[in-house]
Amino acid sequence: MSPLLQGAITIVLGVGGCVAYFYLSNILLDTVIFPARGRDPGRNINRANMVRPWLFLAPAIFAAGLYLAYPVFGSFYRSLFNRDGNQFIGAGNYFALWGDPAFRRALLNNFLWVLVVPAAATFLGLLAAQLTDRLRWGNIAKSLIFMPMAISFVGASLIWKFVYANNSQIGLINAIRAWLGFGAPIDPLQIPFWNNFFLMVILIWIQTGFAMVILSAALRGIPEETVEAAVIDGANPFQIFFRIKVPQIMPTIMVVWTTITILVLKIFDIVYTTTGGNFGTQILPSYMMSYMFRDDGRATAVAMVIMVVVLPVMVWNIVQARKELR
Amino acid sequence: MDGIAGQKSSLTWAVNISVFVMVVLWLIPTVGLLVSSFRTPDQIARTGWWDAAFPVKQAFRTEASMDSLKQAADGSWVFTGNVLKDGHNKLSGADAVSAFGISGFKPAEFAPGKTAKMRDGSLLTVKRDGSFTVTQTDKPEYAPRIYFQVAVPPSLTLQNYREVLFADGMGQAFINTFTVTIPATIIPILIAAFAAYALAWMDFPGRGLLIAAIVGLLVVPLQLALVPLLRLHQDVGIGQSFLGIWFAHTGFGLPLAIYLLRNYMVGLPRDIIESAKVDGATDFQVFRRIVLPLSFPALASFAIFQFLWTWNDLLVAKVFLPANTDTKVMTVKIADDLLGSRGGDWGVLASAAFVSIAVPLIVFFALQKYLVRGLLAGSVK
Numbered sequence: 001m002s003p004l005l006q007g008a009i010t011i012v013l014g015v016g017g018c019v020a021y022f023y024l025s026n027i028l029l030d031t032v033i034f035p036a037r038g039r040d041p042g043r044n045i046n047r048a049n050m051v052r053p054w055l056f057l058a059p060a061i062f063a064a065g066l067y068l069a070y071p072v073f074g075s076f077y078r079s080l081f082n083r084d085g086n087q088f089i090g091a092g093n094y095f096a097l098w099g100d101p102a103f104r105r106a107l108l109n110n111f112l113w114v115l116v117v118p119a120a121a122t123f124l125g126l127l128a129a130q131l132t133d134r135l136r137w138g139n140i141a142k143s144l145i146f147m148p149m150a151i152s153f154v155g156a157s158l159i160w161k162f163v164y165a166n167n168s169q170i171g172l173i174n175a176i177r178a179w180l181g182f183g184a185p186i187d188p189l190q191i192p193f194w195n196n197f198f199l200m201v202i203l204i205w206i207q208t209g210f211a212m213v214i215l216s217a218a219l220r221g222i223p224e225e226t227v228e229a230a231v232i233d234g235a236n237p238f239q240i241f242f243r244i245k246v247p248q249i250m251p252t253i254m255v256v257w258t259t260i261t262i263l264v265l266k267i268f269d270i271v272y273t274t275t276g277g278n279f280g281t282q283i284l285p286s287y288m289m290s291y292m293f294r295d296d297g298r299a300t301a302v303a304m305v306i307m308v309v310v311l312p313v314m315v316w317n318i319v320q321a322r323k324e325l326r
Numbered sequence: 327m328d329g330i331a332g333q334k335s336s337l338t339w340a341v342n343i344s345v346f347v348m349v350v351l352w353l354i355p356t357v358g359l360l361v362s363s364f365r366t367p368d369q370i371a372r373t374g375w376w377d378a379a380f381p382v383k384q385a386f387r388t389e390a391s392m393d394s395l396k397q398a399a400d401g402s403w404v405f406t407g408n409v410l411k412d413g414h415n416k417l418s419g420a421d422a423v424s425a426f427g428i429s430g431f432k433p434a435e436f437a438p439g440k441t442a443k444m445r446d447g448s449l450l451t452v453k454r455d456g457s458f459t460v461t462q463t464d465k466p467e468y469a470p471r472i473y474f475q476v477a478v479p480p481s482l483t484l485q486n487y488r489e490v491l492f493a494d495g496m497g498q499a500f501i502n503t504f505t506v507t508i509p510a511t512i513i514p515i516l517i518a519a520f521a522a523y524a525l526a527w528m529d530f531p532g533r534g535l536l537i538a539a540i541v542g543l544l545v546v547p548l549q550l551a552l553v554p555l556l557r558l559h560q561d562v563g564i565g566q567s568f569l570g571i572w573f574a575h576t577g578f579g580l581p582l583a584i585y586l587l588r589n590y591m592v593g594l595p596r597d598i599i600e601s602a603k604v605d606g607a608t609d610f611q612v613f614r615r616i617v618l619p620l621s622f623p624a625l626a627s628f629a630i631f632q633f634l635w636t637w638n639d640l641l642v643a644k645v646f647l648p649a650n651t652d653t654k655v656m657t658v659k660i661a662d663d664l665l666g667s668r669g670g671d672w673g674v675l676a677s678a679a680f681v682s683i684a685v686p687l688i689v690f691f692a693l694q695k696y697l698v699r700g701l702l703a704g705s706v707k
Binding site: 022026052146161208 | 337338341342344345346348349352353354355356358359362370371372373374375376501504505508509512513514516517518520521523524525528530533534536537538539540541542543544545546547548549550551552553554555557558568569572573574576577578580581584608609610613634637638639640641644645657660661665672675676678679682683686687689690691694697698701702
């Protein structure tokens with residue numbers, strides 16, 4: 001069967017099945033299980049209304065539970081076993097990871113990414129948001145800075161390969177070096193340590209637009225009076241920005257920051273397509289992929305490490321969400 | 327905030343210029359890729375894409391044809407011909423020789439019209455229009471080689487695209503990407519919409535807890551899901567297949583979908599929904615007749631997110647789809663096949679990348695309004 005046809009059937013079956021499930025289960029609930037008649041219709045209606053939310057939620061809870069909640073435990077369980085999954089080795093995989101210099105390298109690089117990328121993207125996004133705010137062509141400028149968001153990490157890596165290429169006829173960096181009169185072309189992605197930062201540039205390039213869009217909306221939401229009052233008191237534009245505006249949008253800045261942080265911990269595409277983790281650029285997600293399909297025990301152990309790193313952000317997010325609910 | 331006193335002029339220029347610089351910096355890499363994708367491998371190897379609008383001086387080699395050999399009146403042997411028109415060099419559009427030479431090391435040693443003495447003593451003249459004569463005293467046994475340089479006018483070609491789409495299997499990968507993307511976008515929306523309605527407008531114990539759980543699941547790294555779920559898929563017989571990746575994308579997309587839709591639905595006017603309920607509408611009717619149509623902007627923005635995410639995804643496709651040519655999606659194709667085997671073929675790489683980012687870019691520019699709205703619903707309250 002051709003995949004396209006299979007896709008079409010899946011859409012019909014999936015959509016039809018969902019609609020049928022929701023529709024029929026409601027009818028079943030209202031007419032068969034707790035019908036609004038008989039000796040005590042009121043009580044039946046109340047009961048039906050107690051069950052109904054769970055009917056609405058059931059498919060979502062099932063799918064999200066199976067695909068996101070179960071794996072947390074499934075991965076942890078699997079990480080306690082050896083490569084073939086038939087022998088319990090306790091924390092063996094974790095000790096092996098700690099003993100592997102490549103893992104420590106990846107962990108260190110990942111911390112670098114987490115430090116640099118969210119900070120740089122948020123800062124540049126804030127800058128772009130503030131600068132484009134007053135421009136007549138601001139919306140066009142924003143749209144163009146935002147554009148990389150639509151590009152896949154693979155596509156972005158390829159785009160930047162053309163910037164970093166080890167050839168002054170292809171790579172922009174080397175062309176500029178040649179133009180400035182430096183000697184032979186270099187490969188920026190092979191310069192130890194600094195190549196990490198060249199890779200980070202790719203993600204910063206992508207994420208700045210995201211930060212800009214959100215922060216720009218936040219800046220617009222600032223009450224005019226506060227700015228006007230500052231102007232009347234003689235504040236200069238820099239003071240207005242840093243002392244009046246930034247403090248007011250701090251919560252949004254934090255949201256942007258944490259969102260990008262989470263993303264950084266998930267992205268393996270950039271490292272995978274540019275250096276393949278060579279030249280000391282390995283990060284945890286790409287390190288995990290090097291074990292995927294080879295040693296599931298080791299791979300899940302790396303995934304658990306990523307989970308532990310993400311945990312503080314997760315807790316912070318939940319705390320924030322609960323505050324909002326109240 | 328144009329009207330605020332004391333914030334005028336001197337800064338305006340600085341702001342304009344710095345925004346312009348930033349936009350240019352942000353665009354340059356993509357423009358480079360786009361331009362490169364329309365250039366032949368020769369052009370790419372010789373000049374940077376930033377020179378694509380200018381003629382390129384390229385050196386060529388040709389051989390005089392033995393057929394043109396004639397004995398002149400004074401007994402010497404003469405080859406004639408035209409370097410631009412004879413031979414197999416594709417020189418369409420070039421009409422002047424800018425220099426010529428007698429060795430591959432110095433293909434541009436002599437100006438056109440001059441006479442050069444070749445190593446075997448014969449005399450070579452190439453004129454500006456490409457016509458040449460080679461004169462030598464003894465009867466030659468082989469045809470002499472001529473090196474010459476031509477300014478090839480800038481030209482763009484679709485050759486890379488043709489090669490990528492039809493020879494390298496990107497066409498199939500393009501279709502596969504669509505096959506993965508469309509069901510993986512539509513199905514989670516439906517499931518999430520019902521759940522979001524329940525979380526937004528139904529009262530039941532444990533609602534707060536569920537919302538917190540959704541927020542928590544938003545950040546669970548996908549990496550955790552790979553091994554256990556692939557195992558599960560294999561155990562239930564789905565294995566690595568399109569069906570598997572549709573399920574996976576549905577599951578992974580749900581938290582964001584529920585979160586976005588719930589945030590939006592909570593903001594709908596309470597009066598409408600309550601008056602509908604007073605009039606005897608069931609929850610199902612309220613959802614279908616009122617909440618769903620009103621939530622269209624949020625549905626659209628999540629659809630765009632999910633579409634971009636599944637289209638651009640590499641990780642899930644690598645794990646949940648089998649690694650053979652029939653089922654590869656474009657990101658996997660580029661990352662695993664083209665970068666490996668075509669690593670040096672920049673034109674093909676560029677056009678492959680552009681084929682893969684064209685659809686998201688169209689979606690992005692056409693539906694940017696909804697995308698921005700969705701982003702804001704997700705993070706700014």
